[in-house]
Amino acid sequence: MDYGFRSRNGLNFFQIDSDNKVLNVAASGTYTIGKPPTAPVTITRAVITYPTPITTVDAPHVFLNPNNQGMYHSLVQMGAAGAWTGFYFDLHLMAPFNGSDCSGRWLVATFRSTSTPSEYDLRLRNANNEQIFVGADNLLVMTGFPINEGWTLDSRGGQVSGIYWSGCQMQWTGSYDDYFLASTLLGGKIYNGNTTLATPCGFHAGVRSTLNGYVGALVSSEGGTAKNGRTTFAARPMRPL
Template sequence: MAVQYGLRTRDASGVVTLDTTVTPIRSLKMMTVTGNGEFDQYFSIPEIQASSFVVVDTLEDRGEFTYSPAAWYSAGSLQLRQPLTSTWQVLILSSGADAPGTAGTYGIRARNNNILTQIDAVNRALTIRYNGQFQIGQQSGTINLWADINFPAPITTYERPLVFLNAADYMMVGNFSVKGSPGNWTGFRLRAYPYPQHGSAWTSFMTIRWFCSSYQAGAVETGAYGARVRDANGVLLFATTMNITSLSGQPASNSFVQAGTSLPGAGGANAPSQQMPWTGSYDDYVLANALFSCTNVVQTNQPIRANFGGWWPGNRSILQMYCENGSGINPLTANGRTLFAARPMRSL
């Protein structure tokens, strides 16, 4: 076994609670941008590096019609399509290998070959606050198309928490939204989209596991084993009793491509098929924010279009998405530049 540099902590039962040889997701910068009404708008953001990944999210709760703009990014630049005049949340994230340290901050820094783990007031670790499981879809004539999940207590960050989804097997969901408002996020909702074209699995309930992550530190048990990080004012930033959201894979391509068979709709409409290579692992969760929210195409009499998708039965090599298209022509493209795969650092 190769020598491993870094830091590892365990709880009283010997379970590893922090391992800096595992790549955590951490924050480089959280900011907002405001649209000026143009069709395409570009923002100069120097903090976006070649290996960064960016999540563009809404700060509003419009129920099932909550939408986010299509987003593309490259080093130093962010492009939003039809941002309207709304304010959008931009999270610039890092797997830890590319970001310089910030002088004068309190915290932990450990390097193991190319993995840099740094947790401080600027480079905050994304930790899991809540998790659970639900069933959605239809089975034996019973239909339950909507899931409405409430957190045990509100998350009080300004930015929306990030919700990750996994499934026992088949999953096709959309109309995702986080309930609440900045400083008071109370849960999330989404809709099932089972289709006969996906085989016999569409007649069974989808069993979906989820966890919710944020940069807000949770409660810490008194006397717990491990390490804690506080800022210069003594505010708790992180404790090893918290479960870190770890990066398990970025998409294998930068965007979805038109591939696969479209789903038919009423009156000549359809939902074009888009696909992206996925990780192949049933342990990986997909970020629901933005990806499964609606798209606003503005110019039409039906501007809000649903993005929905997930995984086919027995297949985790492809992330499958569809976007409703009322006319059957000029298909929209799923917003694939703001997603990534993650998993808990330790079992939920």
């Protein structure tokens, strides 16, 4: 490494440097979607606006964590490079999500340090004198390794409005404290051999042993066979938000 910090204790290893960057929480909050007790109708889209724009060139990483259940799709980042202003995503309107409260918590993280150092603190900079870490940063702790092609078919599929939805799932952490990386998992549609369709993902009520999802098809012969192959991982903030 050229610029950074490395420590070793027995078999444990810790490293933060200009090459091995860490994700820092840049903003967080809650979202309302579905049918909360106070909502007269189902809210089909959650729109999040950051308190201040995020000025990184690359789009921030968006993480979601439903309070209980929630199945979402079509996440879109708002703004542009150097001025990311927020994001929005839609509710999967298959039962039971279209009649349930699917609200939860969100956070966004970047590979840039934005915290103000405390009076006594550790600060690291790269060759361009950019701050890459301070002890005041709220880092994301990965609690589940990145997985792709980890999906297996389950029995939760069904037909809704002419679309044949195949249900799929992957192993998860079991904890309600863990967020899933949504900006890669929900960031677009897939081509299933017939057309492009949304691939909603999230959690069923009371279930955190698996992350679940659906893939749609317009013909019955394709229904029940397609699997989501996108990558995601579980993470939680190092400090309370």
